[in-house]
Amino acid sequence: MAGAFPLDVAGERLWLLPQKAVYWPRLALLAIADIHFGKAAAFRSFGIPVPHGTTNENLDALDALVDATGATHVLFLGDFLHARASHAAATQAAMLAWRLRRRELVLTLVRGNHDKHAGDPAASLAIDLVDEPYTLGPFSFCHHPELEEGASGYVLGGHVHPAYVLATRFDALRLPCFVVGPRRMILPSFGAFTGGHAVRPERDERIYVTSGDAVHPVHPTHPGR
Structure with missing residues (x-):
């Protein structure tokens, strides 16, 4: 797992992956937030010209991660499908x-807000569907990270699409990031066509940015916004 950053959370070792996912080696579990399958198709259904191929790009990225980690379980932290138009024939095919090709994988979806509007994935995809919080070991897997108040475990969530801006006097760079606090972690969005929302960490949170090749902790005093 080149470029991954190890982190001990709730008594477990997790790996923050540069490909914008979290790997839990004890259960061979890969946690992925906000993949938003069919988002480009949804935009095209409204006549907005956006690129084709994002579904295959997401699937190729998922394949590469499963192969690199040896994961046997992929857990999606909500927003698996973007909208009802995501059920387009080409996307579903x-x-x-x-x-x-990946029959051996266990797939679990913690339903997010987009999933409720889009409808559940096709039964042929054999995905276990659960509502948040979904607790496994010391972790409560959610879509909305603010559910830490009602969850029994340490929350891993998505929804926010967090990004962090590294800034100097002359330039700025926005990078996807993990936001890690004492009771929750917010994962960056995994999808190829999802964008990011600039965040400021709370006083007790740390930021870990990913360049795509490696995950780097951001020092609390690092200039950013």
């Missing part, structure tokens, strides 16, 4: 072809 690509996802089903991928699933048939």
